[in-house]
Amino acid sequence: MASTIITTLKHLQIPLEEVVKATNNFDEDNVIGGGDFGKVYRGQLSVSGEMVNIAARRLDPKHRGGGVEFWTEISVLSSLKHENILSLIGFCDENGEKIIINKDEATKGSLSMYLSDPTTLTWIQRLNICVGVARALRYIHNGEGRGYSVIHRNINSSTILLDDNWEAKLSGFEYSIKQSVTRMDLVVLSEAIGTTGYMDPSIVKTGGVSQKSDIFSFGVVLCEILCGRKAFIPDVGVDDRLLAPLFVSHYDKRSLNDIMLPDHMTEASLIGFSNAAYSCLKEDRAQRPKMNDIVIELQKALEFQQQLEYMRKNLGPLKIPFRTIMLATKNFSGAYYIGCNNYCTAYFMDIEIPSDMSRRNRVLTKRYLPGEDGVGEELFFTDMKVLNICNHPNIAKLHGFCVEGSERILILKNYNYGLDSYLSNDFLRSKFTWGKRLKVCLDVANALNYIHNDMKDQMTIINMCIASDNIVVDNREAKIGNFCEAVILPPNQDETFHMYCVGNPYYMDPEYKHSGKLKKESDVYCFGVVLFEVLCGRLANDPIYLKKGEQGLAIMGRRCFQEGTLLIEMIDPTLKEEGVENNSTIKRGVNKDSVEKFIKIAHQCIAKTQNQRPTMKVVVKELEEALFLQVTL
Template sequence: MEQFIRQFPRLKIPLEEILEGTNNFDDKNVIEMGDFGKVYKGKLIRSGKSIKIAARRLSRYHGQRDVEFFREISALSTLEHENIASLIGFCDENGEMIVLHHRNAKGSLVMYLSDITTLSWFHRLKICFNVACAIQYIHNGFGEKYCLIHRNINSSTILLDKSMSPRLSGFEYSLKQSINQNDEVILCEAIGARGYIDPAIEKRGGVNQKSDIYSFGIVLFEILCGRKAFTDNEPLLGQLAKFHYENETLEEIMHPGLWEQIKESKSFKCFAETAYSCLHKDPTQRPDANQVCDKLYEAYDYVHQMIRLQVIVSATNNFSDENLIQDGESGRYYKGKMLRSAKLTDVVARRVGNTYEQIAEFWREINTLHSLSHKNIAYVAGSCDEYGERIIIYERTVHGHLDQNLTDAINLTWIRRLKICLGVAQALAYLHYDVIHCDISSFKILLDEDWEPRIFGFEHSMKFLGSWRHRLLSCNHFNTSNYREPGYLDATTVIPRYDVYSFGVMLFEVLCGRKAWISGGGVDQSLPEMAKRHFADKNLDEIINKGLRKQMDLQSLEIFSDIAYRCLDEQLRHPTMDQVVKKLDDALARQWKHENIRERTTAEVTSINPLKVNNLIYF
């Protein structure tokens, strides 16, 4: 046990902090009663900020649970996926065994199965596709020599965050398996929630990845029918669903309101066929996770993608000049309003030209975005390919594009800018496993109502094999020259770190509160060259927005400017985006600490002599 704990020193959290965060395990903080014990809500301080936690306190009432406890920690410590519940840490102290996760604001999927208002068909499809991506990730080995069999997939182990995005949890029963033996059966007992356990386990004496597929098939039918897998005094949903699918009477066991949304649609037929195939009696005839993902995306695509040209024409007022946002190389961008999921939504329509390259860019962006799932990457709300028109629809964000907000030091504060840069960096780190964006700029960053960034504009992007990330890759589509590394001006090849230079330019835009190309006074100047010169001369203050500079912690500024400068270094010396993420996270933590100290100091002075506060604040 001690040897195990020494493997994860960064994840060990003192019992004292957990007791303080949960108010000494107050029963008022209990949010769930599970097989392993009670789950408590609480708060912890991490990187200078308070985070909401769910602390699962192991109960030995049902027997020895050490194996499952350490198995879950071992599994989650290596998993990094947008749709897998993230592990904060664990405690093994004074006889207590506690696992800590980020607390998901909306609870688990099982709570919403019959709620067709909160979970429309559109949202259900998106949740299922994202969970399938998580299963695909653990089944395919997530970059390691082994893969995982989850063994506990059900609607209670699928958690939902504040935006109703799913997180797969419940890895306490998971088993590791060599990536080269992922079709083989691991001998073990049948474990899991009633109604989700693969009947073939008993016959074969063990599990393999197809056992997870069966359990997920049950979840798909729960989502489709709006009912739980197991209800007292009723047959199991799996049995009912197979019977009614085979007799083409699924609507008889579906929620009436949900059936009205989707009856006889291509999306419904594709989804139901996929769910049924997951429950095949013979595990070898079930689809694998890759195939499930493809089919669910197809079902999602029927709802999500197809938008008629006449709908877009109406939404943009017939592509009027008044609705034109930008006219650029990648097309014309129009704002508009469109009815989406019974709600009038602000959208941006990118109208693509008809040259060979522009048509290729249209399909390149759609195909790339189909394969991506990250909170800081914009998703396509729809597309159109009719009558010679090719249009991509995005949801229009409240705060527009980052480049529109660069000079605003009041709303776009320094700490908010740090969070935006960190979010974009995390998305790029995710992309660089097998995608190069090739067109990062402040225009290509959208900002939602919470100032959360979303990268869009993948028309120049390129995919590559993960094993090729250090190779030179042939490429003939590059971004605008203001963000393009000088060495690439006449180049036909790139490496995955190509985006790093462009991101460095964006960092200096954010820092200085000005765009990459500065015009005025009869002289045009390149911000990257100006920033590099001032950094080297140690006088960056001369070009930083004055309103921003007053907000900055000195150490935060030093860390930020240093990593921005390194991003503009020669291509072979660029940091990786993982390295950039770590530095920006550090800069944010320093600024957070600085602002908390300043707030406490101000509060203390206010309590002593309110008349002196203005002197402190406006000095």
């Protein structure tokens, strides 16, 4: 085996003389670590004419069987190139010496050295380390471009090394196994090898290992990160020696606070992280997630924490104390209540806001409700992030926020009413002229066109919850006031997929509902429903649209448009002449051409499929023409 490997990897072989020179003849002053395998020496080696800092791991001759592990590590590392995996420079196999030479990247030592120190290793740093290791494991498991995947078999906090920037570098591949990508989901028969406290209990039951064994071990590391202690402590009570079962017990009892490190972490971050750890520790391998799922969950946990840190560092002037909000709403009295959904309750209040201390302002207060699933906090951060990066006159402006304990509150400029009030209140609807309706719709269309096409850095935002109760109106303009469900797409990406659809069912894009495919055109559909609400003077969930034979406002709107009966059956009576049987006559002061152009673009917006719908640029143009026809009447 060794001779075959040497032939294949001959280009990585480094003469012993150069290694001796690089480490100053293995001077004890250059020792930076060690273990059963042998000592690790720091040094400098000339590589391709450039001096490189190295870490030379010298196999102890007393380590029986070390030759197999030596060649295993070289063979595996030689084909792995990833920012979170320790880089191999070469090896030496000469005069009885066996030495593995890596780049000296682990300047901070191993993760195990910092587990109990939340000051040196903050929660956000811990999350970043976990994401790095998860990405490394996803890379070795996938086998993309190599034809084989790798099972590490020795994931623990000592084989996770840290560089100057506290970035993770996965090491310790001496026990790893290569596996064909065609068999990567199968068990490989193998003896139980690893570190106490980290080993997958299924190894004994099945007589072998799989990628899910690495996932179990990584779950134990996640527990160490959260709890600030090692996986196995021999000199404590029996029940507390092994961290994995201790974590599972407290997770099931919802008492993780009893064993975790105290730190300033967001609830959503903690929930996502602990859920990931728990899923990794499932006894049944089949129930453990794949590494890609873990990466996604940990990245979300990191993003929540980063958003909190960003708020604290960059949005300090907008911070409003919870006590101030409590006093202004009289402890969230019903007198200040506006409305609510499953995760947020809205109030109005009069308050001095940070951006304008010269006077008291009436503001909209969105109090996101804490929950065991962390969804409320997730929506809070999404809403705040989008409102903070958007700069458009028809998008509500963030005036303040509160993050204290479990409280997550956003403060927005309040307007007289939501669009839903103009449609459901008879008095307001009677004053809601056709010209005002067109202006409101054009304002919202401009805002949607902005988030779809004109964002900086070429990103795209899909709002996902365009509805009349998320549009706020005053005498001058309308604004979109809610982005809690929004999705931000990076440049050159125009769609994403959801396994579970979210949004208001009365406005939901039918193609998204059935396929999970989310595009800008999904917002166009929602907006089309709003256009029909404005035209008809009724909300989308009005019982008249849900009666037998109808399935909602959009479906009824399509039917009436195709039958040519829309003006008779659906249009708001306040826009028609009174006292006329089968009345389709537009009242004086309302331009019929304007109404018909409006109806045509509204009908296009609620087309059944995404590719049949217009872009928001087209919608804006059509609404501008409809408004022009009305004002030039």
